[in-house]
Amino acid sequence: MNLPLPLPLAAATRSALFEAVTALGDEAVALLAGCRGDTPIPGAEWTVAEAAAHLAMANELMAALAAGEERPYGDGTPGSLAAANAASLAERPERDPAVLAGEIARWAREFTAAAGPHSGSEPVLTPLGPMDLDTLGSYLLTHMLGHLYDIAVALGRPHPIDRHRVGLTMPFVRTAMPWVLDARASAGHNACYRLRVRGLDGFAVTFTDGAAVVSQEPPRRPDCTILIEPVTFLLIALGRCSATGALARGKVFAWGRRPWLAPAFPALFAAP
Known part of the structure; x- marks a missing residue:
């Protein structure tokens, strides 16, 4: 890890x-x-x-x-x-x-x-x-x-x-x-995500065969860029609301080569 x-x-x-x-x-x-x-x-x-x-x-x-x-x-x-x-x-x-x-x-x-x-x-x-x-x-x-x-x-x-x-x-x-990866959900997953939290610093999460690395900048062109409102970001991270609902309410936007990855991104983790 x-x-x-x-x-x-x-x-x-x-x-x-x-x-x-x-x-x-x-x-x-x-x-x-x-x-x-x-x-x-x-x-x-x-x-x-x-x-x-x-x-x-x-x-x-x-x-x-x-x-x-x-x-x-x-x-x-x-x-x-x-x-x-x-x-x-x-x-x-x-x-x-x-x-x-x-x-x-x-x-x-x-x-x-x-x-x-x-x-x-x-x-x-x-x-x-x-x-x-x-x-x-x-x-x-x-x-x-x-x-x-x-x-x-x-x-x-x-x-x-x-x-x-x-x-x-x-x-x-x-x-x-x-640390909180869901091993089953992330198994074999390969993708680079750029997370941009509105008004705050962003970061990147890169999956290689299911293992995740967090970095300040993406190591390569992101597959999916996610722009998210700050409170919504934390509530999703803590498992208090769903990404799908947040997307529907306009709290989350996604683009890139594989924007369809955005709704499932939170499910790659299991909040303790």
Whole structure:
């Protein structure tokens, strides 16, 4: 498996990432205020309270990793992560949304406090594999955005995803793509894709016999160029909406020698 080499974040970008993590933790408190914890998450097995408990646990885990602790959590495969999630929820009986929201915010702040004094290029071992500390911060932000989006949809409240925050998730999304390939769907696949996220940096994903390499620029003429609106990009990457529906709504455009590849591109990956 070929992995992209992470690039250190500029100081201003790192500061913006930490500010976004802290702000999102605080927004979780407002989002969960006065809600019913037994409200089901649409399309999922969890309730709002269970999703909040998972977020509190995950934020605590990532704060510990940023502090230099070793915390084994599955082996990076979707099945093992699901099992680890189920086990952690069973061990965490608290289901009061207000209490859990406070924990989410607390551990978001603890992460930035732990990570801040260290180099962003410092290596850490995460539930999805090795990455640098700044990419772990991007991972934390991405994880929070995904689950708080689910909670917001369940409660009928505004979700927290915007273009600026999507930009801060890109280091993690790019790093994780080769790790979350669906081996069956991508087997034997050969194609070069150029992804252009409107208003943000783009990148390329090249498949050779089912193996994916992520790069800043495509190594050859792309077979399919995909232009996508930022929020839609993250929601598709997290499995929260379909590419076909986004194409129909004009949120995604595709062109090139093989533009018909665009709708099936997300299915080459299995979001954990």
